[in-house]
Amino acid sequence: MWAARVADGYVFGGMTPECAATLEGVPLLLESTDPRVTERIYPETCVAEEDERQWRDHAVPELERLFASRCQLVRRDLAAMKKVDPAGSHVLVIPDVHVNAWLAALNAARLALYALNDLTAEWMAGKETGSASAKQLEALARIHLLAEVQAVLLGEYELEVSDPDECDDFDAADFDELEDEDDEDGDDDDAGDAPEKDAPKRR
Amino acid sequence: MPFAATTKEATETETKSKTSLARPWNVVVLDDPVTLMSYVTKVFMQVFGYPETKARKLMMEVHDTGRSVVWTGAREQAEIYAQKLQAHHLLTTLEVVDG
Numbered sequence: 001m002w003a004a005r006v007a008d009g010y011v012f013g014g015m016t017p018e019c020a021a022t023l024e025g026v027p028l029l030l031e032s033t034d035p036r037v038t039e040r041i042y043p044e045t046c047v048a049e050e051d052e053r054q055w056r057d058h059a060v061p062e063l064e065r066l067f068a069s070r071c072q073l074v075r076r077d078l079a080a081m082k083k084v085d086p087a088g089s090h091v092l093v094i095p096d097v098h099v100n101a102w103l104a105a106l107n108a109a110r111l112a113l114y115a116l117n118d119l120t121a122e123w124m125a126g127k128e129t130g131s132a133s134a135k136q137l138e139a140l141a142r143i144h145l146l147a148e149v150q151a152v153l154l155g156e157y158e159l160e161v162s163d164p165d166e167c168d169d170f171d172a173a174d175f176d177e178l179e180d181e182d183d184e185d186g187d188d189d190d191a192g193d194a195p196e197k198d199a200p201k202r203r
Numbered sequence: 204m205p206f207a208a209t210t211k212e213a214t215e216t217e218t219k220s221k222t223s224l225a226r227p228w229n230v231v232v233l234d235d236p237v238t239l240m241s242y243v244t245k246v247f248m249q250v251f252g253y254p255e256t257k258a259r260k261l262m263m264e265v266h267d268t269g270r271s272v273v274w275t276g277a278r279e280q281a282e283i284y285a286q287k288l289q290a291h292h293l294l295t296t297l298e299v300v301d302g
Contacts, residue, residue: 040235040292040294041292042289043289043294043295043296044296045285045289045295045296045297046296046297046298047296047298047299048299051297055282055297059282059285059286059289062286063286063289063290066290100249103242103245103291104290104291104292107237107238107239107242107291107292108292110237110238111235111237111238111292114236114237120236121236124236124237125236143237147239150239150242151239151241154239154241154242154245156241
């Protein structure tokens with residue numbers, strides 16, 4: 001998988017079908033109703049019973065609405081992900097205005113994978129995975145893949161700044177379409193925190 | 204919150220509630236083995252407007268000790284911050300400051 005910075009977002013390309021499937025699984029993880037996931041996503045927040053009840057009555061419904069809206073946005077970007085060659089290589093575009101939504105969604109998906117597969121902190125740190133099942137090792141791999149995408153969006157990698165027209169497997173027209181949609185729906189959920197367009201591009 | 208101060212029980216509830224409203228509340232972030240350290244730092248900067256050095260220091264405290272009090276103050280504001288941190292899936296709790 002490669003990643004590149006373009007004028008108003010990030011392009012992830014060269015993704016294998018397995019990588020693409022992992023990303024496509026993010027919305028499903030966000031919508032999980034498994035108690036192991038919901039206990040982590042909506043943790044017990046207050047010690048006193050009455051305070052906790054008030055929290056559940058007022059704060060949690062707002063969080064639920066935010067997460068549902070975020071999930072829709074991620075799903076929309078994923079719907080625009082393209083398979084670009086017979087081998088199944090995929091390209092995904094994440095516009096700057098969606099970066100914060102993606103960062104949180106990826107975090108939630110990683111937490112859900114961790115909870116659903118009964119993983120351990122030691123395995124997460126890469127220690128002693130000998131006792132992990134094949135399914136658990138696969139979940140760990142998916143968690144680390146999603147972390148790589150997060151790292152790119154957090155600016156941890158120095159990316160080449162690419163002209164979209166010169167980017168292999170990438171059709172700039174698709175990107176324009178995404179931007180138009182954002183303008184139309186006026187989605188400002190996470191827009192205020194988007195990286196500045198002129199931020200230094202590191203390599 | 205409706206109060207019916209006609210019974211002893213209701214009066215006690217009201218008093219207790221007023222006391223907890225008056226006392227400062229801590230916003231506490233707990234460690235988890237999944238969330239990236241760089242993401243925690245970014246969220247602290249974004250939610251509280253902390254400079255990167257302070258945000259990183261608090262993140263390291265979470266990582267090293269398992270928890271950090273990231274903000275203390277009025278209950279209402281503490282709840283707003285806790286909600287914002289949970290919106291980013293940081294493991295966050297609220298506690299009334301003792302004493």
